[in-house]
Amino acid sequence: MTVDKHSTVGLILPALIALPPLIGLGYAVTASLGLVGVAPGGSTSRYLREVIANHTTWAALGWTLWITIASTFLATLAAVFLAATFRAESKADRFGRIVAVLPLPVPHVVAALSSLLILGQSGLLARVAHSAGIISTPAQMPPLVYDRLGVGLIFALVWKEIPFLALIAFTVLKNRGGMLEETARSLGANGIHTFFYATWPVLWRGMLPGIVAVATFVAGSYETAALLAPSRPLALPLLTMERYTATAMDLRPGAFVLAGFTLLLSLAAVAAYGATIGRTDRLQ
């Protein structure tokens, strides 16, 4: 016997880990086709057609996409800014890097709760506005939670995602940025030129896998949407849950269709993540 015998087991065991999501996906797909579920009437594309034809689906998809893009974009911008600002080795820089990643382990539901308390109709911001004489009653405060723009939700997501992206940005700049920038500066580039021609190209490529990961998680996040999103349009996770828990049983297959969509989107994101990792590795 030699140690190579373990490699067979090394393949079987990870396959077992993949089993729950594969079973879940499998069930969702077969239920959405009417093969299993509440009232399986045999293979049908009825539920799929109903979901696609329903304007609520597209509204949910569009709104979720808006939240994902807006929060990811803002978090990325902030992370890049933090990385460029706090990259030296002085005490202030090191302190800045520590503070930037502090919210990392705080659960999303806690970030959502804080957002509610700060940006709610009678939240902290409203009280500051009142103290400044800008408003006199909570009703005068523009809605920042449960609103169509998703301001409160974006705030919570950005607060949570900046540390993750900043951590990546710090690492990328530390490992790859220095020599390129020194070269640019010695060739006569000023601070702004150096940033756009030396720092930024290295940074965005290194951050790309993390940005894809963040966007995937944001799109699927249920608890933040449950606490902060409006009831119309519904975020995709909320629409899925609404259908799934509806008393009208014929809505349930639609939930499976939506769950299947979400899972497939995640798999596409995983593929994109893998492709971007490969690309950044080649560039290195």
Add this chain to the structure above:
Amino acid sequence: MRTTPIRWQSSLLLVLVLWTALPISVLVISSIGSGWFYPHLVPTSWSTAAWSELVSDRRLSRSLLTSLWLASLTGGIASIVGFEIGRRVSRTPVPLRYFALAAAFLPVAAPPLALGIGLQYFVLRAGLGGTLTGVWLAHSAVAIGYTTLYFIGVFAVFDRRVEEEARSLGASPLATLARVTLPLHRRQLAEALLLGFLVSWAQVPLTLLIGQGAVESLATSVMSYVHAGQDHLASVAGLLLALPGLVLMGVVGSSIRRFAVATV
């Protein structure tokens, strides 16, 4: 290479501290402030009544204990299983190793809500719907993915010669595992336990779908308290939820990047 003048950096640092501290500070004030209503910027009085309800409010204390139990068990099992799978995968030839990576990534990438909807049928059929066991299984399905990915990375750089040396000196595979491999990975096992703990600790959709309201964790209780308008209790629950992670930051320090993916 510095690109920002120092005076700007100081102002930015202050903004960053305020930005980071504000949400947590608001929770702290909400949890100990009494009569903190609009338009008061600060509470009219202070009280630890909300924290005392940790003891007197059966619901809050029960959800805390449930979360502690669930997360500890999930972390414990996920770290051991992830360790073993990562160890085995490291011996798999390279092209097949990518398959193992993709398999381990699947439970991490799958949105918990979609995963829960797909799994609920099977959990109910097994009679585990609304039970702690069912919720734990669902949490573990995700946590094991995280810990496996973690250990695949750990064992990718592990010098296996030290295991060969032990075998050559007469140690059986089990003795090598017990006396050499496990002791060498004490720190990583502890980190994986914390990783699995955090994944379960913060989990909401799986707990709702599989627990079906009968199992309430600290995370789902935050949502319940918010919907019931009990902001004080929601803040206490929220701070309790945030605490382990913040302590972890203090302990693990710069190694936190290993946990980053679990907290996205």
Add this chain to the structure above:
Amino acid sequence: MRPMVEVESLAASFGESAGLSDISFSVGAGELLVLLGPSGAGKTTLLRTIAGFVAATSGHVRIAERDVTCLPPEKRAAVYLHQSPVLFPHLSVAENVAFPLRLRHVVGNRRSERVAELLESMQILELADRLPRTLSGGQRNRVSLARALAASPMVLLLDEPFSGLDPGLRQDVREAIRIVQRTSAPATVVVTHDLDDAALLADRIGVLINGRLCQIGNPREVMTLPSSREIATLVGFTNTLSARADGIGNIETAIGKLRVCGGTVSGSGSLMFRTDGGRLTCDGEFRGRVTAVTTRPGSVTIRLHSAAGELELASESGRLPEPGDEVEFALHRERLVFFPGS
């Protein structure tokens, strides 16, 4: 001498090194066999096959007359030591050495006494409580060997123990290996590239080329009478002359005619010799022009251009020539080896 380890018609392959093919040899208790060979010849694969980390595709390995071919490493009584010492980083020196004793249920005072004995024999008793990361390279080597001794191996397999070591450390490791031989007399197989280490340690030398054991014999045999061109090149026969033999001891080369002892082979081939196969002399039969004089620790090599091309001779004594000097040289017939064929 009764063989302690016997390898019979062994074949195996691993990674990108040459597959082993039909390897047979034996090593007695207390005997030290050095394996020489170019990189990729299969030396490490052979050692690891004997140790049980690579599966043999055919053939047998016997240790103390027991067929261990299909046994796992821990059941073979053969200790394999990697190129650089691999100590258990979480254990102190004493705990590292005690490791095999714990596995064999040696307990209490017996174990601590044995550990002290082993550390003492390796002259590292004072390092007992230290952790591996605080040790120097030489100390790590000694701890590794002490630990191997604790396993009471019948066979000790050392894979390039001198690799990357400075002369002082090499001497240290050679001394440690001699202590091991004296203390428990295992059959020892050492892989090395270095001819000096081989000559200083070996009872026998085996030469592996492309997975085959091409020659095995005492150091003098292998170093002075290599059985092939490849082996000759490996053991330092750097000079090669195209030659033609007449079958009765006369060999014709571009620099002139030579008479060699016992030469019965006829036909064209190569005449090879080491730098000590010739000497500069006032009345030498052959001529050349010095192109370079190289001084190394303990020796001086004269490179000269002759009618047969570039040759290198060791300077024996006397005044050193300068580059450009015309010189005469003679060859030591008993140090020349003729290989027929191209």
